[in-house]
Amino acid sequence: MVTEYGNYVGGEWTDSVSGETFEVRNPAESSEIVSRFQDSTVSDAESAIDTAVAAQNDWATVPGPERGSVLNQASQALEDRKAEATETLVREEGKAWSEAAGEVQRAIDIFAYYAQKAFDLGGVVKSSSGRDKELSTRQEPLGTVTLITPWNYPIAIPAWKLAPALAAGNTVVAKPASVAPNSTRILFECLDEAGLPDGVANYVTGSGSVLGDPLTTHEDIDGVSFTGSTSVGTSVAQAAAEGLKRVQCEMGGKNPTIVMPSADIEEAVEAVGIGAFGTTGQSCTAASRAIVHEQVYDEFIEAIAEYAESLDVGPGLDDPDVGPHVSKGELESTLDYIDVGKSEGATLEAGGEQLTGETYDNGYYVRPTVFSDVDNDMRIAQEEIFGPVLSVIRAGDFEEALALANDTDYGLSASIITQDLTEANEFLDRIEAGVAKVNEKTTGLELHVPFGGYKQSSTNTYREQGDAGLDFFTATKTVYRN
């Protein structure tokens, strides 16, 4: 039996007026339909928006500590369902079990973190013009916001938008990606169980090209927070800006790791390897380019190829090193890029093929792939591949390595592996990326510090996570009292 799920609007699970549903399949075993969701229409999106708008004033007047208490209870509700949420995530997105469990834990922690933030929004400052005057700021809710999210972290990313939005007193309409909407749904069940008032958080599933327009242009929407590809994000930013809506788009990456001669090669291989092949390379912060100093280039290539070949690839439920791609389309895109790399003249050092055989035939598996002799102008060095494919580029010295690292349209995450503090500091000063790391992999984020990109990785106006994560969802009112 395949379970069919509704939209969550006004505190009720409802069917789309279309009467249509779409199916979600297990990427490790594509014959398995794991669930069905509502194929919603523009009118479904508009009803959800109307519902959220109607609930906004009341939610805004709920005291911060009460809003925080709801988020705390939702965090606890998710904690109680951690194993179920992890399995749901593995079955729809394909992530290895331990990565999925880590992602669910992140969502639990994010709700608890912003629960606390809800207690102390706003502040009082002393006036410079007399003791009979008072100045204060209020961080008021922005209003009603839409949250549009991708499939690759289908519980953590919706959580890191929902929690600050709700903590700050906004009402929301969320639309998850259609290949993985089920993990996001669990967040709404947890909020419902936690006693969130009806209509405050709403969830609508369906095609982005159908729902995108009302969700980004509706006159009653005050802000749009989007995470996804740079191509879709650019159109979302343009549509929202047209209506003078606040908009935040977090988008793709082509993240470099520079490896310098002073690096411990084993440490460098681990940082690059986990960054490139963890989550099947399906992370916006994936280490897709290694820029390696010529003194250690050959040694690095040999070691990273050996590392890639040693990885265990398989169904997420078996907790392998590398799981399947999320969908046939993503698998085909990665295989196409492997062909592009070969035709551009890069040297294939490891992987480079779809995996076949009993475990693999019904899933979307590619062996972790390493290309050497990559020129930074090649498409495999410039375009986001979103699969387990690493391009290794040779650099003559630090200056060249840094120039190559910055020679990309993207600017999300970047790292350097070095024992030289001056080099590390020079890198931190000059790298064009929103996240810069020394002796670390490009992937992996802490929830209490800001996250976002430079250049075409982000609209670069607001950051997500940490204290900064609240900024997008609040409007500051400055109050003078005489």
Ligand code: NAD
């Ligand atoms: P996508 O852009 O295809 O879809 C993202 C969301 O936008 C989905 O919910 C989709 O249904 C919706 N959408 C599609 N067309 C739309 C339209 N015309 N208007 C409004 N919404 C529309 O991205 P994806 O394939 O789901 O996710 C992968 C991408 O996300 C990668 O590029 C990755 O780098 C990026 N990503 C970025 C971050 C970050 O924080 N920077 C984090 C995770 C993923």
